Amino acid sequence: xxxxxxxxxxxxxxxxxxxxxxxxxxxxxxxxxxxxxxxxxxxxxxxxxxxxxxxxxxxxxxxxxxxxxxxxxxxxxxxxxxxxxxxxxxxxxxxxxxxxxxxxxxxxxxxxxxxxxxxxxxxxxxxxxxxxxxxxxxxxxxxxxxxxxxxxxxxxxxxxxxxxxxxxxxxxxxxxxxxxxxxxxxxxxxxxxxxxxxxxxxxxxxxxxxxxxxxxxxxxxxxxxxxxxxxxxxxxxxxxxxxxxxxxxxxxxxxxxxxxxxxxxxxxxxxxxxxxxxxxxxxxxxxxxxxxxxxxxxxxxxxxxxxxxxxxxxxxxxxxxxxxxxxxxxxxxxxxxxxxxxxxxxxxxxxxxxxxxxxxxxxxxxxxxxxxxxxxxxxxxxxxxxxxxxxx
Ligand SMILES: *[C@@H]1O[C@H](CO)[C@@H](O)[C@H](O)[C@H]1NC(C)=O
Numbered sequence: 514x515x516x517x518x519x520x521x522x523x524x525x526x527x528x529x530x531x532x533x534x535x536x537x538x539x540x541x542x543x544x545x546x547x548x549x550x551x552x553x554x555x556x557x558x559x560x561x562x563x564x565x566x567x568x569x570x571x572x573x574x575x576x577x578x579x580x581x582x583x584x585x586x587x588x589x590x591x592x593x594x595x596x597x598x599x600x601x602x603x604x605x606x607x608x609x610x611x612x613x614x615x616x617x618x619x620x621x622x623x624x625x626x627x628x629x630x631x632x633x634x635x636x637x638x639x640x641x642x643x644x645x646x647x648x649x650x651x652x653x654x655x656x657x658x659x660x661x662x663x664x665x666x667x668x669x670x671x672x673x674x675x676x677x678x679x680x681x682x683x684x685x686x687x688x689x690x691x692x693x694x695x696x697x698x699x700x701x702x703x704x705x706x707x708x709x710x711x712x713x714x715x716x717x718x719x720x721x722x723x724x725x726x727x728x729x730x731x732x733x734x735x736x737x738x739x740x741x742x743x744x745x746x747x748x749x750x751x752x753x754x755x756x757x758x759x760x761x762x763x764x765x766x767x768x769x770x771x772x773x774x775x776x777x778x779x780x781x782x783x784x785x786x787x788x789x790x791x792x793x794x795x796x797x798x799x800x801x802x803x804x805x806x807x808x809x810x811x812x813x814x815x816x817x818x819x820x821x822x823x824x825x826x827x828x829x830x831x832x833x834x835x836x837x838x839x840x841x842x843x844x845x846x847x848x849x850x851x852x853x854x855x856x857x858x859x860x861x862x863x864x865x866x867x868x869x870x871x872x873x874x875x876x877x878x879x880x881x882x883x884x885x886x887x888x889x890x891x892x893x894x895x896x897x898x899x900x901x902x903x904x905x
Contacts, residue, residue, distance in 0.1 A: 539836035541843075542720060550830040551725045553749060553769050553823035556791045561815060562856075564793070564867050571853050571870035574891070574900040581614055582607060584634030586894040587695070587798060588883040589650040591673070592657050597883070599892055599899065600647025602637035603628045606661065608675070617675040620645035620663040634895055638716040641665060646715055648894075649695030649754070649798065653702065662693045662706055664715035668734055668741075685732050685741040692721070692729075695798055697756045697763060699778070704734040705744070705763050707751040719843045723833055725749050725769040725823065731776065744776060745786060753798035753881070757860055758805030764789055766796035769823070771815060773799065773807070773858060789862040794854055795819075797894070798881035802857075806865060808882035810891070811854040813847035814871075822846070851877035853900075855891065868902065876900045 542548040578585075584602035591598065598617055600606045604624065608617035621628075621644050628644035631637055637644065642665045649662035657673040660681075667690045669678035681704070683690055692715050696706035711728040713721040729748035734741050745751075750768030757763065761779040766772075773796070775789040794814035799807050822829040833842060844850070853876035857866040868889075870876040876891060879900070883890040889902040 539838070540834045541723065541837065541839035542830075542833050545717075545720055548720065548724060548830070548833075549726065550723065550826035550833070551727060551749070552826045553725045555770065555820055555823045556772070558820070560791050562791065562793045562864055562867075564864055566854075566867050566869040566871075569870050569872070569874075570868050571855070571876045571900070571902060572874050574870075574876050574902040576875065577899045577901055578609075578614070579898045581897075582899060583631075583637070583897050584894050585892040585896075585899050586648050586880045587650040588881055588890045588892045588899065589652055589659070590883070590885060591652050591659075592654050594885075597890060597899070598650060598659065600650055600661065602634040602641075602646070603630070604641070604644035604646060606647050606650065606659070606671075606675070606678075618647075618659065618661070618671040618678050619676075620647055620661060620666050620669055620678045622677060634897065641716050642714065648693070648715075649706070651696055651698055653698050660696055660698060660704060662696045664692055664694065667693050668696065668704060668706055681736075682734050682739075682741040685730065685743050690732075692718075694751070695753045695765075697754050699756055699760055702736040704736070705754050705756070705765075705776075706732050706734065707754055707765060708732060709750050709752060709768070719839050721750060722769075722846060723829065723842065725826070729768075731765055744784075752796060753800075753809070755799045755801045755807060758801055764799055764807055766792075766799055766809065768795055768797075768812075771795045773809060773862070775862075790858050790864065793856060793867065797879070800881060800883050802884040805860055807858045807860070808884060808889070809856045809858065810879040810881050811856060812878055812880070813852065814854055816848040819846055819848070847878070851895070853877055853879050853891075855879055855882045855889070876902075 585599035590596040606618040627640040646664040661669040667683035668681040671678040690708045692709040694707045694709045729751040731745040752766040752768045773790040776786040794811040797810045852873040853870040880894045891900040
């Protein structure tokens with residue numbers, strides 16, 4: 514063997530040893546001894562949508578409230594059309610009254626100086642379990658109550674006056690909710706919501722993305738019996754939920770696979786689910802507009818790298834054991850740089866529109882799209898602003 518060959522052989526031997534033992538605990542998963550990487554049943558490349566917004570229209574968006582809101586994941590308007598309301602990284606739900614932001618509600622009864630302002634949405638991760646982390650928000654149009662999916666405290670509700678939210682449910686079938694993520698409410702007050710994982714909490718969302726483990730659930734809370742039932746289980750990072758305009762089904766986002774799934778509530782298929790659309794990337798929330806179409810916020814587009822990593826969990830786990838910090842590994846998973854893509858689907862699953870900022874010049878990592886009066890309001894769990902796109 515040539516000296517170069519010997520050297521290369523030695524190098525890979527040391528690398529394999531290093532990755533097998535991670536002696537300096539530098540890897541993205543070193544704090545997670547039980548970490549396991551699961552295969553993701555990716556749709557064939559040929560089924561993936563090829564549409565692109567070559568004009569990068571989202572770059573025409575207006576950036577609002579820069580540094581006034583940290584990680585505004587979900588955006589909601591109350592039954593009188595006031596707002597927006599948004600849940601931020603320090604555990605509060607804020608209300609924009611047209612002039613300024615005021616505190617509307619909070620989910621933790623134990624707030625302290627630990628929840629005080631910090632430089633970026635990510636710097637709140639450490640204390641989220643104490644301060645709370647409101648994710649999906651929805652108003653009950655009749656009663657005016659705000660329902661909150663708090664990542665740590667479960668499904669909650671607060672009256673039109675705001676204040677401390679009350680808990681509706683924190684478990685199902687004896688298994689605690691660990692990462693309550695999004696919700697929607699039907700005409701009878703039933704709440705359909707997601708628990709993204711029973712293993713990883715939100716502050717470890719990166720490890721959940723890397724793992725693609727399948728303990729996620731879609732649940733239903735019945736306000737009359739106060740019971741929570743499991744509609745679907747063994748899901749890989751279920752995320753956004755939205756009822757159809759006619760209430761005959763709801764859709765939810767499958768985060769690891771990158772799909773929109775339809776769950777029938779009425780008719781002969783009630784209680785069954787089917788794939789509605791394969792998405793161009795990995796989704797966060799989904800919201801229904803007045804017409805009944807669905808806006809899906811895409812956290813990041815698919816890349817060859819994520820596709821490959823999804824199919825080969827052993828290689829993924831090996832790469833995760835390299836001495837590369839979690840944030841950098843995550844950056845690789847989202848395609849190298851934060852960018853933005855939002856997609857509109859018909860109730861039949863037809864892709865109607867795609868809007869992008871593929872370089873992330875203006876808008877980045879959108880978590881939710883709320884359409885109102887010819888405008889698209891876009892929140893982001895990782896950004897300190899709300900972006901608004903005018904399409905009228
Ligand atoms: C309340 O917050 C403190 C930190 O400020 C924490 O040590 C304590 O465990 C929390 N209590 C509860 C019940 O969550």
